[in-house]
Amino acid sequence: xxxxxxxxxxxxxxxxxxxxxxxxxxxxxxxxxxxxxxxxxxxxxxxxxxxxxxxxxxxxxxxxxxxxxxxxxxxxxxxxxxxxxxxxxxxxxxxxxxxxxxxxxxxxxxxxxxxxxxxxxxxxxxxxxxxxxxxxxxxxxxxxxxxxxxxxxxxxxxxxxxxxxxxxxxxxxxxxxxxxxxxxxxxxxxxxxxxxxx
Numbered sequence: 298x299x300x301x302x303x304x305x306x307x308x309x310x311x312x313x314x315x316x317x318x319x320x321x322x323x324x325x326x327x328x329x330x331x332x333x334x335x336x337x338x339x340x341x342x343x344x345x346x347x348x349x350x351x352x353x354x355x356x357x358x359x360x361x362x363x364x365x366x367x368x369x370x371x372x373x374x375x376x377x378x379x380x381x382x383x384x385x386x387x388x389x390x391x392x393x394x395x396x397x398x399x400x401x402x403x404x405x406x407x408x409x410x411x412x413x414x415x416x417x418x419x420x421x422x423x424x425x426x427x428x429x430x431x432x433x434x435x436x437x438x439x440x441x442x443x444x445x446x447x448x449x450x451x452x453x454x455x456x457x458x459x460x461x462x463x464x465x466x467x468x469x470x471x472x473x474x475x476x477x478x479x480x481x482x483x484x485x486x487x488x489x490x491x492x493x494x495x
Contacts, residue, residue, distance in 0.1 A: 299328045299342065304362055306332070309340050316354070318343040355386050362394035366436040374437070375447060382453050382481060391479040395462075398473055399440040405473045406430045444477050456480030 299305060299317035305328065309315040317340060319325050325344045332340055359381050368374050381391050397405070406427050414423060441459045448454040458478040464471035 299324050300363070302328050302331055304360060305337075305340065310336050313339060315340045316343060316356075317341070318345065320345065355384050357386050357389040358392065359385055359389075360392045360394070362392070365393055365439070366395070366397050368437055371437070371439070371443065374439075378447060378479075379451070382451060382479065385453075385481040387482055389481045391481070393444075393477040393479075395474045396477060397436060397438040398475055399438040401473045402431055402434060402438045403427060405438075405469070406434075408469075408472070441475065441477070444479065448479065453482045454479050455482045 299319040301324075302317075305315065305317055309332070317325075317328055319328075322344055325342050329342055361377075361381075365374060368377070378391070385391060410423070410426060410430070414426075444457050444459070448457045456479070458480070460476040460478065462471040462474050462476065
């Protein structure tokens with residue numbers, strides 16, 4: 298997604314082509330206005346689903362930053378990854394950023410609710426509240442093992458790099474989220490020995 302353009306502003310000046318896509322017309326309009334300078338002439342803006350864009354081009358890097366948590370379920374995520382990996386050139390990568398860690402779903406809700414609840418609240422009431430929030434959680438919390446298992450099933454992925462979020466102080470990003478980089482295979486060139494000149 299193009300979002301607010303935070304990544305676009307940092308990455309676009311350093312690349313040959315940058316395609317920004319978002320399902321929000323407002324986001325795309327704002328990006329076009331803000332990044333209309335000469336330094337961003339190689340940036341293309343697309344409004345709509347990512348799958349429509351992926352049918353047309355190949356990429357050396359695809360970035361899904363801070364969006365996976367809004368996917369409806371794991372099946373949607375794996376189908377999206379299938380499409381992404383198929384459009385990445387050999388030696389390229391898929392970066393998935395700001396993924397909520399499944400093991401910390403309760404810890405996440407506890408940290409949020411500790412800031413909002415009265416100190417007089419009974420422990421049993423607090424525990425019941427956390428249980429309700431976890432059971433009704435609408436965003437995806439994903440265990441990193443999912444990406445390891447996915448790589449075993451997808452023949453083009455030859456590397457999975459799970460990265461903790463850096464930071465000097467504890468916050469939501471470095472306390473409960475991580476990034477994933479999926480490395481896509483490099484081409485193995487087979488040489489027919491009979492055609493090689495001595």
